[in-house]
Amino acid sequence: MINLQQLVLASHNAGKLKELQAMLGESVHLRSIGEFSQVEPEETGLSFVENAILKARNAARISGLPALADDSGLAVDFLGGAPGIYSARYADGKGDAANNAKLLDALKDVPDEQRGAQFVCVLALVRHADDPLPILCEGLWHGSILRAASGEHGFGYDPLFWVPERNCSSAELAPLEKNQLSHRARAMALLRQRLGLA
Ligand SMILES: O=P(O)(O)OP(=O)(O)OP(=O)(O)OC[C@H]1O[C@@H](n2cnc3c(O)ncnc32)[C@H](O)[C@@H]1O
Numbered sequence: 157m158i159n160l161q162q163l164v165l166a167s168h169n170a171g172k173l174k175e176l177q178a179m180l181g182e183s184v185h186l187r188s189i190g191e192f193s194q195v196e197p198e199e200t201g202l203s204f205v206e207n208a209i210l211k212a213r214n215a216a217r218i219s220g221l222p223a224l225a226d227d228s229g230l231a232v233d234f235l236g237g238a239p240g241i242y243s244a245r246y247a248d249g250k251g252d253a254a255n256n257a258k259l260l261d262a263l264k265d266v267p268d269e270q271r272g273a274q275f276v277c278v279l280a281l282v283r284h285a286d287d288p289l290p291i292l293c294e295g296l297w298h299g300s301i302l303r304a305a306s307g308e309h310g311f312g313y314d315p316l317f318w319v320p321e322r323n324c325s326s327a328e329l330a331p332l333e334k335n336q337l338s339h340r341a342r343a344m345a346l347l348r349q350r351l352g353l354a
Pocket residue numbers: 166167168169172196199226227228229230243244245252255275310311312313314338340
């Protein structure tokens with residue numbers, strides 16, 4: 157059994173922490189790895205799964221507690237799935253605004269019907285740093301890339317991600333709504349089932 161009262165989130169991204177805590181509810185208290193260390197591990201994996209496991213193991217090692225990691229990103233069809241696992245580093249670490257500007261520029265001549273994309277989220281939960289059996293859950297969210305940013309909620313690429321089922325960008329969704337529809341919500345629903353919380 158995993159002690160969910162003492163679970164560390166292996167992420168330095170405040171947006172993820174807020175969303176994941178809201179999805180888990182008050183019965184699970186997520187502590188941020190930032191309480192233990194400000195050093196971010198190098199994400200050397202070639203897949204979301206590898207990076208999620210790597211981050212979870214690192215956080216468990218540093219904290220001595222079970223750890224949950226979220227590796228996520230945006231896969232754009234026209235770009236062959238890029239930026240993918242490199243989503244956070246797309247504009248060489250210059251941050252969300254630079255990432256979004258680079259994406260808009262890469263797609264500036266691409267017609268609407270070729271602007272499909274999906275958000276991907278892999279959650280990895282390890283009981284301890286050397287856990288041979290991490291729990292892995294994946295969620296996808298299909299949409300397309302807008303021609304200009306729109307909306308103030310969320311984080312990262314949300315202002316550029318068109319949500320066809322709601323006819324707005326994901327940054328225009330209320331946080332509660334994004335947390336029911338998103339890639340992260342889908343991965344978390346599977347994780348809750350696996351943990352017997354659903
Ligand atoms: O690795 P940690 O510390 O968790 O934080 P990070 O921000 O570096 O996270 P990732 O390595 O998983 O990179 C995820 C990238 O994908 C973007 N992203 C992931 N989920 C998103 C969401 O729900 N909305 C918008 N952008 C998202 C996010 O902004 C990052 O640029």
